[in-house]
Amino acid sequence: MTHSPWSCTATRSDAGVLNVGGVSVTDLASQFGTPLYVVDERDFRARASAFRDHFSAAFARHGAQVDVFYASKAFLSSQVAGWMHEDGLCIDVASLGELEVALRGGIPASRIGLHGNNKQIDELTRALTVGVGRIIVDSFTEIDVVNELAGSLGVKAPVMVRVTTGVHAGGHEYIATSHEDQKFGLSLATGAALEALLACHAAENLTLLGIHTHIGSQILSIDAFRESADRMLRLRAAFVDAAGVELPEVDLGGGYAIAYTEGAEALDPADAAVEIADAVAQVMEPIGGTWPRFSIEPGRAIAGPAGMTLYSVGVVKRVSLEDGGERQYVAVDGGMSDNPRTIMYGAQYSAAIASRESDVTPVLSRVVGKHCESGDIVVRDVDLPQDIARGDLLAVPATGAYGRSMASNYNNALRPAVVAVRDGAAKVLVRRDTIADLLDWDVPA
Template structure:
């Protein structure tokens, strides 16, 4: 369904300025500087609760339990981990750093899952020491290494096997994760997934909990989830038939699409929950057996729409096009260092003049950054007022996921702060980099 890319509390005042979380964006820029990532806490937590409640209720209709895992890679801070703990969600991590931030935020280790196709020994060791609830194994090498580590530490490692189901879904090829020719998972088609399940089942120091898959990102098709669930539950039945053992957990992954631009489609969690639960029920009827404990991973669908980025405008220029037209180039004080998705994936975004009203006609514009790259584009094509000028504020919607978490210090840029806003108050989640930080990282001769 078409959806707005802006979070729930974003509104435009009579003077044209945007407010979010009850705060004027001009005040946010004055207090915290720009570029600035702004997280609408009310929206963020409402989206988390929607996945928790809708999927929980939809699967409960069939007598099944459901957990929702928030994706740390979308955006994580210790305070966000605390929100997810308070709101009853679990947490995915994919590195030692994400694990430590999650623990710092108070997320219980048993509600954390560790992902990754090439987990390092220190990551696996720490996960075993703190008692994470699940380690999603991705290769036969990892199964062997993890079993040995667990033995040396006198622990048992709870594992799910990541399965490549062959269901192709999602957008850009770099975010489709269940086709054969890519780095994640163990193939269902070649029999590697079943062999890996046997290996985990027979390992002395592994507790095999179940199976996991993730078919991609920005998915709008319920049919893709239905096909993936069918293949996963068929594999589960094959394993039980071959070994006599049960697999108590099935993670269906996620990748639910969000709207990045006005009028774009998004997958509604209420509709998706019912459709996916009913599809799973139909598949369970085909394959039989007891219902497992299910889980999903909404990914960017929680953090993405809840965030926006504020920029200050610097240079504005008109550039002639080959067809005789022109384009307004609006350069801002950030760019590919705070949002690399445009240059990496060809991602599209919505931008608006955020600090005032304008009666000037709209003109075709391109929002660009300040870096030494011609590809340093924030928003490729957007209509902005023709009188945009230096000192104006621009807001870019739906940047709550993969903005700060993928940000870099290219050109020794300073990564922006992340602030949460709610009920007319702001607080810093992640502070802005400083020049002192850059000099601390640098090692002089």
């Protein structure tokens, strides 16, 4: 199914000014400066609620329950954590910093899952002390470490085993997470996953909740989820045969694709929910036994489409191409420091003039940043009008995930603020870096 990359409240005024959440981008730029991450709160929360409602309804048809875990790595602030709690979602974290921000936002620890292939002692200690709902163990080493640490703290650690199912899905190889030759999980094919489950079951200070998998990101095929669910549930049945008890929980992962450009494909949560729930039912029927409680992880599909980045245009120039054509280069006041995905993954984005209307013929353009790198590209290929000029505002949609969370201070750039808009009002979620911040981090002789 094709989708627009713009959030649901994005509109244009008669003068061509882009409005989001009832606020014009010209007002946002004037008040908060650029570059600026803009989050459409209504769109963000509607997407979260859609995953919650569609998956709950689809699995309820089979008498099962589902939890939805928001991906904090996509974008996290304490206010966003509060939204997710209000909207009935859980949250996954993969660092001490993410855990603390989630707790600050009011998420009960019992609704937090701790991920990571190499969790540190301080992260595990904090997680066990506050009582997180699940720790997803990723290796035999970690099983031993968590068991020993829980014993020293006098608690039982609730754990799930991350399983590498061998189902390959996702786009770039760096975001496909279920093939054998990578750092995450314990292999289903070699028997390591079952062995790990039995080790957790036998460990004195662990409470084994179940199994977890994540097969990749930016996934468009339901077939991948169907095959992964089949393998996970058969592993659960194998554990029953080996240990004589049923695992109460199964996390089916996520990584649902979003549209980054106009007319691109995206995975619809309503369709995905029904097909995945029905696929699970087909597997469970011959296996028998009690249905587990399921969970899913939509990944970027909540935050990504709800956000955009607003830039000010600086230098515009045209260069000749080898084929005799021409490309327009549009330089903005941000770049790879606020969105590294283009240079890291070859990610495709779109862009549009946001501060006015233009009826001038568009030409092939490349949106680039201000950093000292020829690869500092924000949007590789996009049609923009020939009259685009210094001072125009340029908007890049679908940057709500992995923009601010992957942002850096390369060239000592200041990371942009994140502002939420809704019903004509704007509020800061994360403030902009300042020169004072940079000087505070620096330690003089």
